[in-house]
Amino acid sequence: MKWDELEEEPCSMARTIGVIGDRWTLLILRECFLRTRRFEGFQSALGITRHLLAERLKKLVRQGVLRRIPYQESPKRHEYILTQKGLDLYPIMMALVHWGDTHMLDERGRPLLHEHRKCGKMFDPVMVCSECGEPLSAKEVHVHPGPGARPASEKVSLDKKKPKSRRQAA
Amino acid sequence: MKWDELEEEPCSMARTIGVIGDRWTLLILRECFLRTRRFEGFQSALGITRHLLAERLKKLVRQGVLRRIPYQESPKRHEYILTQKGLDLYPIMMALVHWGDTHMLDERGRPLLHEHRKCGKMFDPVMVCSECGEPLSAKEVHVHPGPGARPASEKVSLDKKKPKSRRQAA
DNA sequence: TTCATACAGTTCTAAAATTGAACTGTCAAA
DNA sequence: TTTGACAGTTCAATTTTAGAACTGTATGAA
Incomplete structure (x- = not known):
């Protein structure tokens, strides 16, 4: 690709x-x-x-x-x-930082702390549902095809190549 | 690097x-x-x-x-x-998808829709402050060095090399 | 005036990563 | 006995990236 x-x-x-x-x-x-x-x-x-x-x-x-x-x-x-x-792109950056803060720290702790100006506190970013405000996790989300979805007929592969047998084809 | x-x-x-x-x-x-x-x-x-x-x-x-x-x-x-x-990693994935949904769509619209099981609605992910629950934006966040911060003395460069003059050094 | 430095690139070669294709090996079904 | 599914591994050719030097304008110092 x-x-x-x-x-x-x-x-x-x-x-x-x-x-x-x-x-x-x-x-x-x-x-x-x-x-x-x-x-x-x-x-x-x-x-x-x-x-x-x-x-x-x-x-x-x-x-x-x-x-x-x-x-x-x-x-x-x-x-x-x-x-x-x-x-x-800010939410993407914050999500990357937060995952690193959660899973990649050494003994020394967090390289950076984030202060929220509005409330004056050190915070972590939390991803919530725009409709109900509850924190999101993968298991509570169901995915549906939208108007821009790829037709089912070509759903196979990113590059549309059929995987072919690896023994000599002729 | x-x-x-x-x-x-x-x-x-x-x-x-x-x-x-x-x-x-x-x-x-x-x-x-x-x-x-x-x-x-x-x-x-x-x-x-x-x-x-x-x-x-x-x-x-x-x-x-x-x-x-x-x-x-x-x-x-x-x-x-x-x-x-x-x-x-889910919040990172959702943040990537949401930015694409916001800035990279073609005429056909969203490839995928996300339904939140808990509330039953199609939603967008929103990143909020863990302390006050308000949506976050870059401008409202102030960054402080944390316990794991790099000492100021070596703050210069990711790879610790001083940039040197590009004319012949000897 | 000459020299050194800041800045924002461009150019070049060598080294590293990626692609594309075929190959290995086990097992099941035809 | 042959074919196909599956999960890789191997290897040559291409593409990217690293590392270093070079270009060119301008400023301040000697």
Whole structure:
């Protein structure tokens, strides 16, 4: 599968993965949420090669996750700022952090604490149902095909290839 | 940076990314939540190469996200089942799906709808504060160093290399 | 004026990861 | 006896990524 094919999959998760589903992109976005805005800032915070960083930033801009905004003329310099589409990634970031906090800590404890300005307390993120407000778990959710679902006839494979016998075909 | 170094970073997000932060792993986990359990099931649903699939499954088992359980003797066959650690990835999966539903839909609409068994309604996942229950957004959250934070002295770079001048050093 | 540095990239080669395809081996059914 | 399901493993070819240097504008210091 080519990776741009992911964005055409009739699956919202696959499409999201097509945009942000690689390690460097996720780390770049972490820095964005920590207020990094400039090329050198990302590069020195992450140790990513300049080549990949340039490429990933371009892709995020193309996808509308970041906006490239000039902050000085001559030499032209730009900052990379999260768009609303980018800011909407926040729940994904928090969910990643929270899983790490729950399952990947060492003896030293949490690297970061999060304070909720509205209530002034240190908090954890909790995912709830938009309708009843109860916390969600996989077992309480039932999945139905929606209007954009793939027709049942082609449900077999992401890349539509039939698995074929591995003994010589002719 | 080598990818196993990610898991040693004093950052819960980096550690999580070290475990599930690549495209195939995320797609494999999607299938797990859709009740796929067997090698051939993953392979034909995703079109992933058998080589990579075997490797990714091994890693997920090693990380405690999946458990490998025999379902028949001779020939030995195993199923891959989400552990509790794996089930706890659910909020991440839902957050990915929800962002895709919000920002990556085509004209046809949502590929999947989610029904909450408890309340019987189709819902969206919402991330709220564990303390006050209000929905979260990036701007209302303030980050503090926790007990496991990296000392300020080495805050510079993920890989601890100082960026050095790019003109000939000798 | 010359030198060093900041910044935002681009270019190049070597190394690592991924793809695609075939191969192994056990067992069941035809 | 042959074919197919299943769960991998192996290997060559391609694609990505890493690591390092290079380009080019501009500023401040010597």
